[in-house]
Amino acid sequence: MTQKDTSLTPELREEAERLAEAAKKAGLDCFPTIFEVVDYQQLNEIAAYGGFPTRYPHWRWGMEYERLSKSYTYGLSLIYEMVINTNPCYAYLLRANSMVYQKTVMAHVYGHCDFFKNNYWFSKTNRKMLDQMANHSSTIRKIMNDVGHDEVEAFIDTCLALDNLIDIHGQFKSPVKKKSLEEMESEAKRIPGKLQSKKYMDQYVNPADFLEAQKVKIQHEADQQKNFPERPERDVLKFLIDYAPISTWQKRVLEIIRDEAYYFAPQGQTKIINEGWATYWHSKMMTQLAPLNESEIVDYCDHYAGVVATHGGRLNPYKLGVELLRHVEKRWDEGKFGIDYINCDDPKVRREWNTQAGLGRQKIFEVRKFHNDITFIDEFLDEDFCHQTKMFIYDVDPKTGRQVISSRDFSKIKQQLLSQITNFGQPLIDIVDANFKNRGELLLSHQFSGVEIKHDFAIETLKCLHRIWNRPVHIETWSEDSKKRISWDGQTSSIDKA
Amino acid sequence: MYTKMESDLNRFRKIVRGKIKSSLRKFISSGDLIGRQGNKQVTIPIPRIDLPRFTFGDNQQQGVGQGKGEVGEDTSEGQPQPGEGEAGDQEGNHDLEVEVSMEELAKILGEELALPNIEDKGRENLEDKEYKYSGVLKQGPESLHHFRRTYKEALKRSIAMGNYDPKNPIIIPIKEDKRYRSYTVINKPVANAVIIYMMDVSGSMGDEQKEIVRLTSFWLDTWLSTQYKGIERRYIIHDATAKVVDQDTFYRTKESGGTLISSAYRTAVKMIEDEFKPAEWNIYLFHFSDGDNWSGNDTTECMKILEEKILPISNLFCYGQVESRYGSGQFLRDLVKHFGDNHDKVTLAQIKDRDAIMESLKIFLGTGK
Known part of the structure; x- marks a missing residue:
C-alpha cells in the first residue's frame, strides 16, 4: 500500500x-x-x-x-x-x-x-497515551509470541467482559493510608475509643454513653477487618490483579485492559x-x-442543523450539551442566579430578570473546568430549560407496545436523565466478599437502583470472572422485587434467593 | 501511518466463519440465504458478536427524549438514525451482516459435512494451462526482476567477500546476484458439468415438499459450482408426462394427475444425447419425488432406463424422496431392491423434513463422484 x-x-x-x-x-x-x-x-x-x-x-x-x-x-x-x-x-x-x-x-x-x-476529570489521564498504547501493543504481541495468539486473544476477551468494573472516581480518591507503627502503638495505649483530653475535662469529652458507642463502633470495625476486602471494592479489575491466582502474563494483560479502561472513562463521563x-x-x-463568508454559511447551517438534530425524539448529546451551556451563559449574563433569583416565585419577574451581570462567558469556562455530565445536569438543568427544550420521558405503552411520551414532569425527567447517565448507564457493582462462605468464593453486589441487570449476560460475565478467579463466583442483585444471587460454580449456573 | 487493520479483520472473519459453520444447519433448513445471493456473494445475517458485560436488562424501557407532542402520543417519528452527525459511538443493536462469497460458503459446507472433492471422470485431452509464479531463477527478463532476493544475494556476497561496511552499508548487485521470478505451468483439466434436476410435480407434492427440494438443490448447486468451472443446469418436471422448464417454473408448477417417472428419465436421456456429449461432460442427475409411481410396470421401465442408458454415462444419479402425506414411498424401496444400498453411482436419500436436508446433502455429495 x-x-x-x-x-x-x-x-x-x-x-x-x-x-x-x-x-x-x-x-x-x-x-x-x-x-x-x-x-x-x-x-x-x-x-x-x-x-x-x-x-x-x-x-x-x-x-x-x-x-x-x-x-x-x-x-x-x-x-x-x-x-x-x-x-x-x-x-x-x-x-x-x-x-x-x-x-x-x-x-x-x-x-x-x-x-x-x-x-478536571481528564486531569489524571495519560497525555502520552499514543506511546502508552503502542507499548501495550508490543507487550501483548510479545506475550502472544510466547504463549500463542489464540490463548492470549481468548484471555483478552475474558478481561474485556469485566472492563466496565472499574471505579471511575477511584483516581480522585486519596489512597487509604496505612497506619504507621507508632500510631498503632499509641492507639494501643489508649483506652479504646477514648478521645484525648485533659483530666478535668475528661468526663465532658468522654462521657460514659459516648464510650459505650465507641466500643460498639470499634467492635464493628474489628468485625469488618475480618472481611476481605475490608470495605466493598469497586475497582474489581485492580482487586483481581492483586489477588486472583493468575499467571504473570495474564496479570500484565489485565493491567493493560484496566489502564485503557481508565483512560477512556472520562470521555464517557x-x-x-x-x-x-x-x-x-x-x-x-x-x-x-472567524466567520465564514456568504458563500459558505448556508452549507455550514445545513451541517449544524444535522449536528443538533433530534431523531425520533431521542436525546442528542450535542444538542443537549450546547443548549444547556447557552442556557447557563444566558442566565449568568442576565444575573439569574443567587438567593434572590432562586427565591423569586413570580414568573413574570423571573422572566424579565436582568441585572446586566454579564458573567456568562466566565461562568461557562468555570463549568468546563469542573463539571462532568452528571454534575453539569444536576446543577444547571432547571425547569425553565426543561420546558424550553421540550424534554419528556418516554415509556412503552403496555397496550400497544409502542413508545409513547409518558410524562413532561420536570422532576421526573431530571431524575430519569441523571440515573440514565450515572456510571455511563451501567450498573454499579462492588466486590463485597472475596472469601464468601469461608470458601474463597467471590461475591459481587449490584447496587440496585430500579433497573434489573440482564441475567443471561450476567451469567456469561460470571463465567469470565470465574476463569480469572478460579473459584465459584456470585453476584447479588434484585429481580422481581426480591434479592437474588446469581452464581456460576464452573459447571452450572444458578439463581437463588439471597 | 502504519496500519495493521488487515490482520485484525482476518481474525474477525475467522470468528465469523466459525459462527456460520456452527449455525450452518439452521441456514440450510431455513432457506434464509436463498434470495440473498448477489452475483457471487451471499449476505449472511449472524447475531452480533457480543462480549458479555454486566448490563441493564430489557426492563429499562424508559428514557428521556426531546420534541413536540402531548403526553400519550407516539414518540417515534422515525427510527433513530445511528451515526448521523459526527463521530457516533453508540452501538446499534443490529445483526451483523457479513458478506461471504459462494465459494467460501461452499467451502464451509464442505468442511462441515466433510465432503470429499469430486474426482473428475478424467479427460486428459481437455486441459487448460495456468501459470503460477512460484520459483526464482538466475536468468530472466528484467520485468521479472526480484529486487529483494537480488539484494539479499548481493548482501551475502559482499559480507562473504569482506567488503561490507555496516557504517556505510552500500551494496551494489552485480550480474551474478540477480534473481528473477519464474513461473511453473500447471495443467488444469477443464471440467464441465451439467446438473439435471427432475421433480415430481404431481398432486401429491405440496408446497412444503417443493420448498425442501428447492433448499436441497440450492446447496447442491452451491457445492457443485465450486467443483466445476462451467456448470449448466437443466430442469425437468413430470407428472404423467415430462417437460423441460426453466428454474422458476421448476419450483412453482403444481400439476395434478398421475405419475409416470419413466417419462422424466426418458426426457433426461434425450437431453443428454442431444446436448451433452458424455465424453466431455460430468453429468449429475437429481430426482426428487414423493415415491409414488403409477404402476409397477412403469417402475420396471424406470430401472431399465437407469441401468442401460443413464448410469453408464453419468457421474451420479441421486434420488431424494420427500415425505408427503399422500405418497406411498414405494419408489425408494424399489430402487433399493434393484440397486442395493451401496451402488457405485446411485445414491438414495429420504428427506423427511427440513432438518433432514443436511443429512441428504451428505449422502448425495459424500461419494465424491
Missing part, C-alpha cells in the same frame, strides 16, 4: 492557524494540535481502533472496521472528525470533506482539545458537556470569531 501524505494542504494549514488564533483570543487553551488528512478507509480504521492506530491486535477492531466501512458504503453514516486526548492532540480530517466542513471540524476539534486539557462545549465553540467561531 502506498502511503498517502497526511499533512495539511497549505490552504488548510492557513485555516488551522487562523482558527487556532481565534480560539486563543476567545480564551481557549489547547494542547498543540496536529491535524492529519486521511481518506475514509484510514479514518474508519482509526475510528475502529478508538482513535489509536497503535493498539494491540484484537478481532473486535476488525468487527468495528467492518461495521463502519459497511455503513459508509451504504451511506448510512459518515465520520467527519476524530480527535484524541493526548499532548500534542491528534485530530483526523476526512480528505473528501468540503472546505466548510473542514473549517467547522477544525473549530470543533479546538473545542474538544481545550476541554481535554482543562477539564463527559460526553454531553464535552460535545456541547466543542459545538458551542465551533458555532461561535464559524459565525462570529
